Each structure stands twice: as structure tokens, then as C-alpha cells.
Amino acid sequence: MLRSSKAGGDHVQRPTAPVPAQAVRFTTPVVETPGIFILTGWLWRFLRMLVLLPIQFPVSVATVTASVAVYVVFDWVGLTVLWTVVDLGLLVWWRRWPSSFKARVALRALATWRRFWIYRRHWQPVLVVSGLAESYLERQYLPQIRGVVCSAWADRVRVKLVAGTAPAEFEHRVAELAHGFGAPSCRVEVRGPRDLVLEFPRRDMLADPIDALPVPDSPEGVDLAALPVGRCEDGQPWRLRLHGAHVLTVGVTGAGKGSVLWSALRAMVPAIHAGTAQVWAIDPKRMELSYGRALFARYADAAEEAVELLEEAVAAMQDRAQRYAGRQRVHVPSVRDPFVVVVLDEVAFLTAYHPERDIRRRAENAIATLTSQGRSVGFCVLAALQDPRKEVLNLRNLFPDKVALRLDEASQVDMVLGEGARDRGANAHLIDPGLPGVGFVKLEGSPAPVRVRAAFVTDTDIDHMASRYSGASSVSDEVAR
Template identity: 85%
Template sequence: MLRDSKAGAAQVQRPTAPVPTQAIRFTTPVVETPGIFILTGWLWRFLRMLVLLPLQFPVSVGAVAASVAAYALTGWLGLAVLWSVVDVGLLVWWRRWPHAFKAHVARRALATWRRFWIYRRHWQPVLVVSGLAESYLERQYLPQIRGVTCSAWADRVRVKLVAGTSPAEFENRVSELAHGFGAPSCRVEVRGPRDLVLEFPRRDTLADPIDALPVSDDPDLSALPVGRCEDGEPWRLRLHGTHVLTVGVTGAGKGSVLWSAIRAMLPALKAGTAEVWAIDPKRMELSFGRSLFARYADAAEDAVELLESAVAAMQQRAERYAGRRRVHVPSTRDPFVVVVLDEVAFLTAYHPDRDIRRRAENAIATLTSQGRSVGFCVLAALQDPRKEVINLRNLFPDKIALRLDEASQVDMVLGEGARDRGANAHLINPDLPGIAFVKLDGSPAPVRVRAAFVTDPHIDAMAGSYGRSPSDPRSDCTADER
């Protein structure tokens, strides 16, 4: 008995191998929805569609209703007469008032077609694949299309966001949206809470070069026409009261921006109410129109002296204005002075003489921080916008981003978030010089523009018609003091 009890105790104390346990499986309970609720939901959607359809598409619904009424009252003959009269009226409208016909008939019809065939048909797959669809309790929620309008060049899709999402999610997916709907690009415009507009261009309106624009007899120095925007409107560059920094790689079209601005100011240069002081380290871009400039310099020492002369003239004018006026009005006594500085990085970063770099940077900083109110503007151009090349770019209120090397440079030039809103300056086609992205007054969204191409014969004609002769006392093509 004792032996049996010890053996039993040994058996009890012997460790046992662990037994693997099966994974716990959780299943979602399936609740069958009564058929009456499903039918009620379908009926509600149908009734809502009948009520909203005349409000969303009044012309289409009215045309169908008139056709049905004509057929019910007069048969096929009456219906044919009705549509014949309508066709003749549309033909007369198209031939007599083509612009009104396009705005009220053709583009509305195009918007309706593209809303259903392009956007509504591909809306769910594009948004799901691009990660813009939201899920909650095993249900999928999509932003809703509130409307589609068509302009001469682009579609504007108004979207209502899902509650809890932000426009930044669309701004980070502009490339996916553009490719998903077969558009060259996509831009996002925020209209209000949960309300934004997606702009999809149908074609590139800036693909063809723009000839040099005609010279206005009375130029507005705060709105100089220098090219064309993507929507067909003139691109007007503000110089009076600001400073402009133009950034782009070699061959991007910086010269087109500079010469278009100079061309637009020609009557003011001739009248003496505006002056251009030019600095051209390359001796190639601005030297061709040298007689147009009140001051000109190409050597580094001369360029720095010109900048310091501009600072001295600015401070002298500011001393005269102190306590007397706050706004500069261009005149022959106090002309509007534009310091055109090509390849600014040569003076601020690349020149081997440290003293030259320091003096140039101090002069540019003083001009850009104090010159706007007294009628001095700096119009500068460079290739590399990094801080180690130029750390003064924040002193330029207006910036132009031509073709750039890297995606990160877009936000350096136009501000953080510009690339997310569609300013893909790093993707500009090298065969399209002069195309750029800018921010216009009153709009945070970048606008795609193209500068007019001012050729050498144009510059030669400008110098012949508006240039100063050597005997002109205002003419000074050296860096000497006037």
C-alpha cells in the first residue's frame, strides 16, 4: 500500500507537456435586415432623386417634360416640329452669339457629360485606390460630387468631404487624382468647411510659345502684363511696392520674365518716371539692351558699387519723405527704380572675394527690407534657391518658380504646401521654357503661367525706339556715380 501511494504521488507530481490551445475566433453576428426596410430605403432614394433631379438638371428635365407633353398632345408630328424649332433656335443662337452659346449651352452640356461619364463613373475606384475612401463599422464612405462646371480649358469638380477628413488628404493625392481621371494635372481649392474644388485641366493652354506682348502707352507699374495665365487671362506682374524673386534652372526662361517686365515698362522709361538699374554678371542676358538702362554693371566690384549707390539713393529719398508722405508716386524727380539683378547667387555665394559677398548681401538686404515704400524694387533671378546660396529669399514678397531640379525646391520658393496644392515646378517640360507657377494676390493657390518670349530682334527694336543716346544726361551705362 505504501509503495502504491508513493507511486501515485510520483505520478501526480510528474510535469505534463503543455497542450496547445486553439486560437479564439471572433465572428461578427449577422443580423438579417427585414425586406420592408430595404424596400423603404430604395423608395426613399427614388423619391429623393425625383425631387432633386429638376433642381440639379433643370434644362434636361424641362426638355424631357416638354417632349413628353408634346408627344402626348400632338403625337410624333408635334414632337418633330418642337425639336425642329428648338434646333433652329440653337443654330441661330450659336451663329449670332457664339460666346453666350458656349457659356450657357455647350459648356453646360459638356459638364453634364463629363460629370457622369468621367467623374461619377470612375469616382469610387479612383478614390479607393488613392486612399481617399473612409471606412467605419464595415461601411465605406466617399466624398460626394456636388457639381461639375467646365471652362474653356478645365473641369472644376466641387466635392463635399466626409466628416472628420481634411483637404490636406486631397492635396497630398493630386498626382493620383490627375492620373486617375486622365488629366494633365490637378489643383485643390478650399472653398469652406468640408467644401473644396478639384480643378482638372482638359488641355495645356500654355503649350504654344507666347509672342512678345504689345507695349502699352500708359503702363501700370503694379500690374505689368508679362504673359498669360493657364485660364487665358493676362499674367500681370506687380513691381511697384514689392520685390520679385525668379528661380529656375538654366534654360527655364528667367530671361523671358526679366525682358517681359522691362518691355512692359518702356513708356515709363522713356518718360523718365521709371528707371532700370541692371546687373549682368554673365554679360550675355541684359547687355544686349544696355541703352535702355539708367545704370549698368557686369563686373563684381562695379555691381556692388551699383547696389550701394541704390541704397544711398533710397535712404536719401526716405529722408526727404520722412514726416511728409508715406506712399511713393512715380515722377521725373523721384522715378520708380527697378534694380534688375541677374544671377544674384554670383554676388551672394559664388564670388571668391568674401568682402564682395558681404557687401552685396548687405546692400540687397537693405533694398529689399526698406525700398518698397520709397519706390525701389529688386527684380532678381537665380538658379538655386537653397539657404546656403541665398538666405534673403524671405525678403522677396513675390516669387516665381520656373522649372526646378528637385521637388523640395518648390516649397522653398513658393512656400510650404505649394507642391501639395499642385505647383509641380519640378515636373515642367524642359521643352516649354517660360512656364512657371506663381501666387497671385488674394489667392493662396499657385497659378500656372507662361512668360512671353522676347527675342533678340524685339530687344534690338526696343533699344532703338526707347533707348537713351550717349548724349542723354540721364544715361549712365557704367557703375560711376551719377
């Protein structure tokens, strides 16, 4: 706009600031809900609670009903006698059958208390702050708690999702949920459409070191597809599959890679002594595996010897595959065709760090052949590594089972266990340095990582194993040829 003014008899046009246009504002009309509808909603919720209460809490409802009935009929004396008898019965049950009492009484009472005092009370604020509450037409929708079950070490909260949401939203907020409910960690288990379970540990079952596990009594007690090597977070044995798989263990120095290797070897020494299993070991550091050298059918520490060992393993594998062609599809360990485990400590020395390019190329080709073709004919690669980057080892995907011990960076978790593992609670980069052997395992066909701890095999244990079971392992006929 222009404004005119006179200056010395002349008309001068001066610009003026434009008047801003008023923005159009849209408001949602507020409609007051009649009080009769609000009252009806409250009454409906109350009646539904009364109907569902005996179904959800049958023991509590039966206890209250019986107590009221006894009080009405026999007054305080009858009620006192009733509860005295009940208390004595519970005391006898607890002393005589403690496991049954814990499972049927103590843990159920704990689940009821934690459901209302821990989860129900904090459910809305934790989910709203963490961004798991949904809004539609100015109404807030929350996932519903369907039940809480307590085990000896954790709470399992079953949740019904809001329609239109995905379990991934919970998987991406496991840290917020764990801190919100005061748990050391949180794991998400999908059970079906709109149905998942949140697992909150109450205490760390892996905080204390695990002594070396007992050696099986006989070769028949050795299951090469489920070797006990430690303990899972739920207190169950951690069993490592070697027969029919390849295993890659990744962790920084001092993370406990040796515990995984030696626990696996300790679990299979009766089979080694019987000749149905062999270990071919490569130890570039000359420190980790040299203690048990007497247990190994083959051993190498120099780079050239290590590569030759790998290439001989490939030749033995291909010879066995040639003999099996058209005759046998499944390998059964025997003295003639033993199960061969190629143990590679610090595999990056051969694949990335050795100065000779030809050594690196030959080692990588041999490892690739073993890991891609060896499972069906009884050859397994058990490797340990510090740095999981592809330029160090680009064969990670050929190892179906992986163990992530303590790592340096958060991004390395997904490198080892696959994309999304850290979102599912596998925070291997946050493992306490004072907990060697603690890590996360992702098994073939399972998207959920499992927190585990390997048993600690001391030098004394290794010396005892080597002295007792040495001398039985020999190179098989197919290698001799």
C-alpha cells in the same frame, strides 16, 4: 514541461515543447437588415431624386417634359416640327452669337456629360484607391460631388467633404486624382468648411509659345503693380507686380528666366522713356541684359561695379526715405522720384560664387537692405537665380512674390514657393524642358500656386525697344547728389 523516461535504470527528465495558447478571437455579430428597411431606403432615394431633378437639371427636365407633352397632344408630327424649330434656333444662335451659345449651351452640355461619364462613373474607385474614402462601423463614406462646371480649358468639380476630414488630404493626392480622371494636373481650391473645388484642365493652354506682348501706347497705360508678362493656365493675362513688391525668379539653365525679366521690362518701357521709372541692371554673364543696355539708367557687369551699384541704390533709397519721413507714406512714381527696379541676373554670383568674401558680404547686405526697406519708397529688386538653396541665397523670404520655373529636384519646389507648394500641384520639377518660360507663381497672401508661361521676347524685340526708347532714362536727382 518535462517528460520522464528510463535509460539504464535511471529516470531522465526530458523537456517537451509547450502547447501554444489559443488566441482569443473577437467577432462582430452580423445582424441582417430587414428587407422592409432596405426597400424603404431605395424608395426614399428615388423620391428624393425625383424632387431634386428639376432643381439640378431644369433645362433637361423641361426639354423632356415638353417633348412628352407635344407627343401626347400632336403625335410624331408635332414632335418632329418642335425639334426642327429648336434645332434651327440653336443653329442661328450658334452662328450669330457664338460666345453666348458656347457659355450657355455647349459648356453646360459638356459639364453634364463629363459629370456622369467621367467623374460620377469613376468617383468611387478613384477615391478608394487613392485613400480618400473613409470607413466607420464597417460603412464606407465618400465625399460627394455637388456640381461640375466646365470652362473653355478645365473642369471645376465642387466637392462636399466627409465630416471630420480636411482639404489637406486632397491637396496631398493631387497626382493620384489627376491620373485617376485622366487630366494633366489637378489643383485644389478651398471655398469654405467641407467645401472645396477640384480643377482638372482638359488641355494645356500653355503648350504653345507666347509671342512678345504689345508695348503699352503711353506711360498712363503702364500699371507697375500689374505688368502683363504672359498668360495664366486659365487663359487670363499673367500680371507681375513690381511696384510694392520684390520678385525672385528661380529656374535651371534654359528654363526661361530671361523671358520673365524681359517681359517685365517690355511692359514698362513707356514709363522708362517718360522718366517715371528706371532700371538699374546687373549682368554678371554679360549676355542676358547687355542687349538692352541703352534702356538702363545704370548698368554693371563686373563684381566690384555691381556691388557699388547696389550700395548706391541703398543710398538713394535711404535718402528718399529720409525726405518722405513724416510727409508721405505711399510712393507715387514721378520724374523726380522715379520707380527704380534693380534687375539682378544670376544673383548667386554675388552672394555665393564670387571668390572674394568681402564682395559677397557687401552684396548680401545691400540686397537685404533693399528688399527689407525699399518697397514703400519705390525701390524693387527683380532677381534671377538657378540654385534656391539657402547657402546660395539666404534672403529668399524677403521676396514676397516668387516664380518657380523648371527645377532640378522636387525638394526645390518648396524652397522657392514655400512648404506644401508641391502638394498643392506646383510640380515645377516635372516641367517639360521643351516648355521654356512655363512655371508656377505664388503671390503674397495666396497659398495656391498658379501655373503660368512668360512671353518670349526675341533679340529683335529687344533691339527695337532699345533703339526706340533709349536716351530717356537718366539718373535721378537724388542719385546725382
